[in-house]
Amino acid sequence: METRTLIEGFYEWEKLTPNDTFLRQPFGSRWEETTWSEAGVIVRKMAAAIKSLGLRDKAHIAIVSKNCREWVITDLAIIMAGYVSVPLYSTLNAEQLTEVLELGDVDAIFIGKLDIPVWENMKAGVPKDMPTIKFPQYEDNAKIDVGHDWDELLSKHEPIVDPPLPKLDDTWTIVFTSGTTGTPKGVVLTYGTLSSTSELIERDNNLKISKDGDNRYFSFLPLNHIAERVVVESNCISYGGSLSFAESLATFAQNIQETRPTLLFAVPRIWTKFQQGVLSKMPQAKLNKMLKIPFVSGMVKKKIQKALGLDQARCLLSGAAPITQNSKDWYKTIGLPIAEGYGMTENCAVCTFIGPDEDKPGSVGRVQAPGQLKIDAETEEILMKAPFVMKEYYKSPEKTKETISDGWLHTGDQGYIDEDGYLFITGRIKDTFKSEKGQFIVPAPIEWKFAGDDDIEQIAVVGRGIAQPLALVVLSDAGAQKSKDLLKGSLNATLENANAKLEGYKKVSTIVVMDQPWTTENGMLTPTLKVKRNVINKALSEKYRDWHECDECVVWA
Numbered sequence: 001m002e003t004r005t006l007i008e009g010f011y012e013w014e015k016l017t018p019n020d021t022f023l024r025q026p027f028g029s030r031w032e033e034t035t036w037s038e039a040g041v042i043v044r045k046m047a048a049a050i051k052s053l054g055l056r057d058k059a060h061i062a063i064v065s066k067n068c069r070e071w072v073i074t075d076l077a078i079i080m081a082g083y084v085s086v087p088l089y090s091t092l093n094a095e096q097l098t099e100v101l102e103l104g105d106v107d108a109i110f111i112g113k114l115d116i117p118v119w120e121n122m123k124a125g126v127p128k129d130m131p132t133i134k135f136p137q138y139e140d141n142a143k144i145d146v147g148h149d150w151d152e153l154l155s156k157h158e159p160i161v162d163p164p165l166p167k168l169d170d171t172w173t174i175v176f177t178s179g180t181t182g183t184p185k186g187v188v189l190t191y192g193t194l195s196s197t198s199e200l201i202e203r204d205n206n207l208k209i210s211k212d213g214d215n216r217y218f219s220f221l222p223l224n225h226i227a228e229r230v231v232v233e234s235n236c237i238s239y240g241g242s243l244s245f246a247e248s249l250a251t252f253a254q255n256i257q258e259t260r261p262t263l264l265f266a267v268p269r270i271w272t273k274f275q276q277g278v279l280s281k282m283p284q285a286k287l288n289k290m291l292k293i294p295f296v297s298g299m300v301k302k303k304i305q306k307a308l309g310l311d312q313a314r315c316l317l318s319g320a321a322p323i324t325q326n327s328k329d330w331y332k333t334i335g336l337p338i339a340e341g342y343g344m345t346e347n348c349a350v351c352t353f354i355g356p357d358e359d360k361p362g363s364v365g366r367v368q369a370p371g372q373l374k375i376d377a378e379t380e381e382i383l384m385k386a387p388f389v390m391k392e393y394y395k396s397p398e399k400t401k402e403t404i405s406d407g408w409l410h411t412g413d414q415g416y417i418d419e420d421g422y423l424f425i426t427g428r429i430k431d432t433f434k435s436e437k438g439q440f441i442v443p444a445p446i447e448w449k450f451a452g453d454d455d456i457e458q459i460a461v462v463g464r465g466i467a468q469p470l471a472l473v474v475l476s477d478a479g480a481q482k483s484k485d486l487l488k489g490s491l492n493a494t495l496e497n498a499n500a501k502l503e504g505y506k507k508v509s510t511i512v513v514m515d516q517p518w519t520t521e522n523g524m525l526t527p528t529l530k531v532k533r534n535v536i537n538k539a540l541s542e543k544y545r546d547w548h549e550c551d552e553c554v555v556w557a
Helices: 006-016 036-051 069-080 094-103 116-125 150-156 191-196 198-203 226-239 252-259 268-281 284-291 294-308 325-333 397-403 443-448 484-500 533-549
Strands: 021-027 030-035 060-064 084-088 108-111 132-134 171-176 186-190 216-219 242-245 263-266 315-318 339-342 352-354 372-375 381-385 408-417 423-428 456-462 470-475 510-513 554-556
Touching (some): 006 069, 006 191, 021 036, 021 069, 030 036, 036 150, 094 116, 132 150, 186 191, 242 252, 268 456, 372 408, 423 443, 443 456, 470 484, 470 533, 484 510, 510 533
Parallel strands (some): 108 132, 470 510, 510 554
Antiparallel strands (some): 339 352, 372 381
16 A cells, blocks of 8 residues: 555545545434544634644644544644644643643643543643633533634634645654653654554554445544554544544443444453453353353353444454453453554554464564564563654653664563564563562562452552562452452452462562552543552552551451
8 A cells, every 4th residue: 555644544535435424423322423524624624723823833732632523623633734733631630731731842722522620620731822722512521611612613714725745754743651650751753653554454454444444433542542543543544434432431331332343442441341341240150151051152142242332343452551361261252352452652552463363371462564573681671663663752862862772662661572473571661679678579470460350450569678569459349349358368369379379579468458449530540541650659658568567468458
């Protein structure tokens, strides 16, 4: 396929399928649909509106909103107007918003669908002199009380005519990392960087995308995160189909059922929630019995698949954090095998891939050509090289040099490659800590030993400066419903089984049951649901020694 920019993909499908549905937005049981042709008119009008703001050449424009149709329209309008998008998490507070607006040299901002408390905490961070455009009001979401009105702008402007095409080496977007270790970094990606990911669809098509436009996408992971933007938004625009959104967390399951996506991309915690939902209606013991009966087994699988809205999915993909083998095995038993991808913002979310039927437990797959992988002999850090690696960190030449050396991207992850070329991740370099005994502890492999316990939803192994590591856990819904005595017994058994597989200095001394879940709202999780260990350590480290020296092996925080 001839290399083209994202907007050229939009022009192609606008021309080929003008009357087909492109964007689907739910309002209760009603869906509003926007065709490719209708979207083209709105995008061109909004591009003209942005141009009327009198911004500098190649200005940086922020988008802060939950996923919705206006998000995608804005993204395309920014491209059409010749500007650079700076998508931001929709959970930022005022201080965080101020920080990224300054770091990204942002000239204007679109503010959209936000939770009411989030907007209350965020709005002080919007500069009073910054050109601002607000999306239409969504029911049960914040009423944005600043900026130009979306509909008024559309009514005032005619569609832009003959917008110039961006060049492959022009900057497409600046994506800020979620800041698990401190100050966010602005990852600069060009149109060529994004376009190079299309080679993977053209050659291997691991995502089972139909190139004739027969695709249904469902977008709910943050669109400002590069994985959602590449896997869902960009592939829809490049290869055609429809893109549906979730109205809210409460309607999430219903919205998926009504979409019946051909591709679903989710993080491990979402797959766990789906599994828990199934098991709350059909306990595992009963499910096991049903799946052993030949005729009944197929009916049960189809019923579960349809109830989840995944009966027409060609590809189920997990990413952003490691999914446990237990989860993958469980989904395979109900006829919904899950593929897994490993990547990061710095390489456009593309590095390795493992198909749903590949038998390599614990691996994140093989490198996706033309990418290359190698392991640093001294640090065991995973290094990768590919055309889809970022250009640089915005205005951070020193950090760029630290991260890209001799063309190799330093991922910050540690791992090894087996004789068949499969990559295994053993942990994060920055997560590694030293115990009181002077031994280095890598948390992730220890955490994986607890993966089979359905009572545990989240876990973080910690223990800098004490003799043995601790396992801080957040209970699943099932675990929270058990009595303390019953739960203590099962967690003790899990601890014994885990420790039996660990070397002496890695054995966990205590399981600590947290008194509240880790969420994005309380700052314990990134917007992509990764644990912020630095935040957890800061909040709880003073208690580590007391928990470690406690006589009980399972304690409540």
